[in-house]
Amino acid sequence: MTTRREMLSWMGIGSLAGIATGVAGPAHAQHAGHETPPGEEPSRAPEGRYAPSQGYVPVRTLNGWTLPYRMVDGVKEFHLVAEELEHEFAPGCRATCWGYNGTTPGPTIEAVEGDRVRIYVTNRLGEHTSVHWHGILLPSGMDGVSGLTQRHIRPGETYVYEYTLKQHGTHMYHPHADELVQMAYGMMGMFIIHPKDGEEVPIDRDYCFLLHNWALHPGTYRPDPAIMQDFDLWTFNSKVFPAIEPVVARTGERVRIRVGNLSMWNHPIHMHGAQFHVTGSDGGRWPRALWRPEATEIVGVGQTRDFEFVAVPGDWALHCHMAHHVMNAMGHDIPNTTGVDQSGVEEKIRGMLPGYLAMGRYGMAEHQDHTEMGHHRGPENTLPMMVGKGQFGNLEMGGMFTVVKVRDDIVSGDYTDPGWYRHPQGTLAWRASEDPTFGNPVRRAETPAAESPRYAPRPNPPTEHEGHG
Numbered sequence: 309m310t311t312r313r314e315m316l317s318w319m320g321i322g323s324l325a326g327i328a329t330g331v332a333g334p335a336h337a338q339h340a341g342h343e344t345p346p347g348e349e350p351s352r353a354p355e356g357r358y359a360p361s362q363g364y365v366p367v368r369t370l371n372g373w374t375l376p377y378r379m380v381d382g383v384k385e386f387h388l389v390a391e392e393l394e395h396e397f398a399p400g401c402r403a404t405c406w407g408y409n410g411t412t413p414g415p416t417i418e419a420v421e422g423d424r425v426r427i428y429v430t431n432r433l434g435e436h437t438s439v440h441w442h443g444i445l446l447p448s449g450m451d452g453v454s455g456l457t458q459r460h461i462r463p464g465e466t467y468v469y470e471y472t473l474k475q476h477g478t479h480m481y482h483p484h485a486d487e488l489v490q491m492a493y494g495m496m497g498m499f500i501i502h503p504k505d506g507e508e509v510p511i512d513r514d515y516c517f518l519l520h521n522w523a524l525h526p527g528t529y530r531p532d533p534a535i536m537q538d539f540d541l542w543t544f545n546s547k548v549f550p551a552i553e554p555v556v557a558r559t560g561e562r563v564r565i566r567v568g569n570l571s572m573w574n575h576p577i578h579m580h581g582a583q584f585h586v587t588g589s590d591g592g593r594w595p596r597a598l599w600r601p602e603a604t605e606i607v608g609v610g611q612t613r614d615f616e617f618v619a620v621p622g623d624w625a626l627h628c629h630m631a632h633h634v635m636n637a638m639g640h641d642i643p644n645t646t647g648v649d650q651s652g653v654e655e656k657i658r659g660m661l662p663g664y665l666a667m668g669r670y671g672m673a674e675h676q677d678h679t680e681m682g683h684h685r686g687p688e689n690t691l692p693m694m695v696g697k698g699q700f701g702n703l704e705m706g707g708m709f710t711v712v713k714v715r716d717d718i719v720s721g722d723y724t725d726p727g728w729y730r731h732p733q734g735t736l737a738w739r740a741s742e743d744p745t746f747g748n749p750v751r752r753a754e755t756p757a758a759e760s761p762r763y764a765p766r767p768n769p770p771t772e773h774e775g776h777g
């Protein structure tokens with residue numbers, strides 16, 4: 309169902325409210341910003357969905373929002389404010405970050421090819437800044453590289469950028485002044501330009517998010533910009549799982565997910581359930597001959613990629629495939645204890661380090677249980693390495709992970725989390741046995757005996773299950 313607030317926003321009232329207060333907060337969230345130009349009625353799309361006057365499906369910024377604009381003499385005016393803010397990565401972990409208009413990432417700027425845009429940038433930081441419009445074709449003096457193409461925007465100053473959008477595609481914006489520090493603190497946003505003539509293959513739901521990494525060391529409250537590789541948090545739109553919103557869709561809908569990367573690593577983004585096509589980038593939607601079917605696509609640093617797929621029912625993981633990027637803060641300089649019987653050692657270390665907990669003899673999955681039972685607690689302001697629960701238990705995930713939730717009965721335009729998927733009879737993996745000697749699987753050789761009985765090979769006696777193949 310479309311909520312009352314969404315409907316008001318669709319009709320432009322949400323965006324007006326945003327402008328009246330100067331800076332629209334996330335409360336005016338997703339659908340704000342599509343103010344109807346004077347004299348134009350918002351058209352009513354099929355199935356009760358209000359379409360914006362220019363006829364595109366607005367993007368849905370995961371955990372984020374779209375910046376309202378106003379029309380002034382045919383120019384779309386936006387206003388960004390660079391400022392410090394308090395940000396929560398997930399409950400239990402927050403930091404003082406920098407961003408735009410109260411959030412990191414900053415609000416998504418959304419416009420249409422051919423639009424003339426005028427973007428005010430007010431600097432409320434303690435040092436100078438600038439905004440570079442990443443991937444956008446514009447006059448050199450509007451490119452936002454301070455020192456090279458413009459003066460620095462000093463604290464308290466407001467600069468104006470104005471240009472005509474000559475292209476469409478998935479773009480980004482970020483500072484080009486003290487860039488390392490300002491981006492490490494969270495200053496970035498997406499800039500989506502819709503094609504002027506619509507799209508040949510229409511999109512039902514259009515999602516976007518930015519990939520980023522943060523060196524928020526355990527127990528601290530400000531990201532450390534000096535780190536080159538050992539980051540603590542890996543985020544979609546500055547959030548970690550399970551605080552990242554799901555990607556919701558109805559069965560059969562065509563979904564686009566636009567991903568931008570302003571982090572310091574390349575991220576192989578992997579989606580379960582449907583083969584997606586990589587269909588676009590900051591070069592716009594590519595000609596169909598260039599679309600590629602993939603299950604994983606690397607989004608390199610500074611790149612954007614668009615994925616499209618037809619939604620199939622289920623709960624499907626969507627995540628970075630670098631296994632450390634689907635974890636929260638973890639110690640990297642630890643010995644590998646898998647297979648090590650640590651009894652005795654634990655007591656000895658406890659003498660020196662009260663509360664020490666030996667872990668990881670059989671792997672690290674026990675970490676999440678230990679954390680939840682309170683057996684060990686991380687440092688202050690630090691998320692557990694593995695978190696997240698599904699209907700069947702712990703997910704042991706964090707960081708760059710969310711769930712694509714597709715259902716048959718979701719109303720068009722409804723983005724509410726539908727809960728967990730109810731698997732039709734006969735479509736859920738089931739337990740065949742609790743006996744570790746079950747069956748007679750083919751092996752190349754006897755596994756060498758480890759000390760643990762769990763690792764010891766045992767003869768596979770004939771069982772009642774024999775012959776099941």
Ligand SMILES: [Cu+2]
Pocket residue numbers: 542573574575576628629630633708
């Ligand atoms: Cu990654």
